[in-house]
Amino acid sequence: MADDFLDEARRNWRAQDAEIEGVTARLRRDLAFQRLMQGGEFVAAVIAVAAGVGFAWMGVVQGDARLIVAAAVLLVLLPLLTWAAWRVRRQEPRWAEDEPVGVVEHMLARVEATRRLMSLALWQAWTLVGTVAAMWAVTLFGRGAVDAGLWIVTAALLASAAAAAGWAVWRERGLKRERANCERLLEELRRD
Amino acid sequence: MVSIEQVIAAYGPALVRIAASYERERALRDDLVQEITVAIWRALSSLQDPAKLKPFVFRIAHNRAVSHVARQAARPGRAELSEALHDGEADPEARLVGKERSERLVEAVRRLPLAYRQVVTLALEDLSYDDIAEALGLSVSNVGVRLNRAKAQLKAMLDG
Known part of the structure; x- marks a missing residue:
């Protein structure tokens, strides 16, 4: 069934379109940045764990308590903080x-x-x-x-x-x- | 598997229009569009049926927009309507008339109660009653009732 009011409203609604081009272009850039950030988080986590293992090994070999403490921070606290961040993200509404x-x-x-x-x-x-x-x-x-x-x-x-x-x-x-x-x-x- | 680039290409402008129905201030609206896109990107892997992409995308858009409004201390509407609407018409007078109509409609949509605003924005984006019902978690008959009431209120505002 034809709905003249809704049809005209749709035309006026879509008259916002030209302005939107710039926003969608920005969206693509933002998304690329988000991906870079996500990749960066992963790389940082891998480096932190590798450094933690390295510090632990050096600490044991050299008998240096400071290196063991640094290793404990990287290998124990960091995973705990990552887990806490994951928990916070899970507490977001399930948008879909x-x-x-x-x-x-x-x-x-x-x-x-x-x-x-x-x-x-x-x-x-x-x-x-x-x-x-x-x-x-x-x-x-x-x-x-x-x-x-x-x-x-x-x-x-x-x-x-x-x-x-x-x-x-x-x-x-x-x-x-x-x-x-x-x-x-x-x-x-x-x-x- | 649907990619986020495909979503932006197909629904980017619609997402901006949906965001504009919740947020008048341009910078905040653009932030909201970004929040919506990131939420869609993160949720895309949970999409079971690609044929349901449209209601899936609009459900996330409205949910994210509702949370955006909930975080705002005041009702949306702190600043003037976006400064630069261009509809591409060559005639400046026609462009001005088109712009004015568009602005009046968007402003009227923003003044609708949220339950009606959500239904009418999806109808303006050409979603079927079934898709609107799926996107908003309503029954199809409820969609019809809300859309009729929304249209009546819109007509009153635009004629008044």
Whole structure:
């Protein structure tokens, strides 16, 4: 059945085309870069493992503990970090399988998880402030001297606490907006 | 096996138009197109039936676009519509009229509720009801209902 409105809308919709040429050309370049990055990651992993084995062998032969530590970092920590990165990637929505509602529900769950993590950052800030308070209490009760070192440590800890608290508050605001946005999208998507 | 180059050649312009229906700001729209393409590239190996490529590509496009919108603090629509739309017509006046019509339509599509916007953008890309249903995980009858409501809202916005 002919649909004049939809036919005209399609013509107007496709009038965006000429501008699109530049974007698709950029896409091909971006994709080449992505492939290069993926190849680079693989090459870096192979080099890291080879270097780790080399350091381990040299460390054993020369009896040098520093080389053994370097080997342990390359052979144990690096695979662990790679595994963690793989886990994070797996936690992304399954773009080809999920439905739009599922994607937003996934985003909402991620926002909630991040908000819980943010509360840890605030606890971290309070711990730093508590540490400063304890240090000064000990000093004022005659267990140490008020010297330059104490002032430097106090300034460093308070600056860290302020930065952690500021970041947590700023991030919390963003997450609140993201949560509200997700809820609005869910409402729109569930509309019949 | 379908390659990503084939996908870009066949659906690149459509992906940009879909992204434009979610994101008005040009730089962000281009970023979104890139995110969509990378998601398609990573998912292509899971495509079982090459005949289903079209709904497969558009499902990923909409899912990625929805997550993009979810990450935005505000509704899409912070900047003006893209600065450089050219439809290739020789007559500047005709080009201007065509550009204006196109801009009005895209703007109206952006103002639709997401459930209607997704259905109408796929209909504008010539997907059948079956393919739209598959891309969005809806029933075919639901697609029909949403498309009719979307058209009614679009008409009201374009006539108003």
